[in-house]
Amino acid sequence: MSTHHAGTRAEGPIRVWRPPPRNEWQWLRALVTTRHGGSSRAPYDSLNLALSTGDAPQDVEANRALLRRVLGLEQKRWHTLAQVHGERVLEAGQSDVRQADGLWTARPGEVLVIGVADCVPVFLWDARGRRVALLHAGWRGTAAGIVRRGLEKLLEAGASAADVWMAMGPSIGPCCYAVGPEVARHFPEALHTSSEGRTHLDLRRANRRQALAGGVSAAHVLPDPPCTACETNDYFSHRKQGPHTGRQWALAWVRDPGEQQ
Numbered sequence: 001m002s003t004h005h006a007g008t009r010a011e012g013p014i015r016v017w018r019p020p021p022r023n024e025w026q027w028l029r030a031l032v033t034t035r036h037g038g039s040s041r042a043p044y045d046s047l048n049l050a051l052s053t054g055d056a057p058q059d060v061e062a063n064r065a066l067l068r069r070v071l072g073l074e075q076k077r078w079h080t081l082a083q084v085h086g087e088r089v090l091e092a093g094q095s096d097v098r099q100a101d102g103l104w105t106a107r108p109g110e111v112l113v114i115g116v117a118d119c120v121p122v123f124l125w126d127a128r129g130r131r132v133a134l135l136h137a138g139w140r141g142t143a144a145g146i147v148r149r150g151l152e153k154l155l156e157a158g159a160s161a162a163d164v165w166m167a168m169g170p171s172i173g174p175c176c177y178a179v180g181p182e183v184a185r186h187f188p189e190a191l192h193t194s195s196e197g198r199t200h201l202d203l204r205r206a207n208r209r210q211a212l213a214g215g216v217s218a219a220h221v222l223p224d225p226p227c228t229a230c231e232t233n234d235y236f237s238h239r240k241q242g243p244h245t246g247r248q249w250a251l252a253w254v255r256d257p258g259e260q261q
Ligand SMILES: [Zn+2]
Pocket: 172, 173, 174, 175, 176, 227, 228, 229, 230
């Protein structure tokens, strides 16, 4: 358990992780919620944003309303997905399909949302063209190439790979991600590590590889985030806490001019 809250900052009563802000992407907002500041009781304490894992619906709705208010998102359209561990990436607001694991947009007013509790939330953005994609990358989605697909969407929309940046939010690290052969076999051995006789998988590196293979510069991939299973004081972790835990949300949107940073 940690109390130093690496990479997080307070936003009113809640606390969020976010990639370091830079002049090149002042137009972008990207963040992942932590457990702090919500209404849910143990084991969902406290800012659980998922209705699907057994928490009281009124607490989840209160948490979502708090998040909208704190982040100034009440006037925007929120896009959530029925995440299915695949590689489909949709343009927000352009499809009625909800079974997908990635969203992208270039329009202010559309908020991209992914729910996670160990899976990697991947942010890809075109710093020049002001386009952002948010992807849900567990092992299945990673093996299916979700980052490759997300990058393709940005490039099809007119981005140049040289302008694309990548950040991965809090997610299970190779330190805590022991996997069986049925998972490990989907990934090259270069992505395996060994600890106490077990194979561990580095999902962050697997996703970074897809971005680099697509032409993203290694210098444009931001440093690894905290591990959700190591930092259960700050994050929900399915691996560490089992099925009765919450979900944090990763969010990304294009700021309106004049919107608070
Ligand atoms: Zn860990």
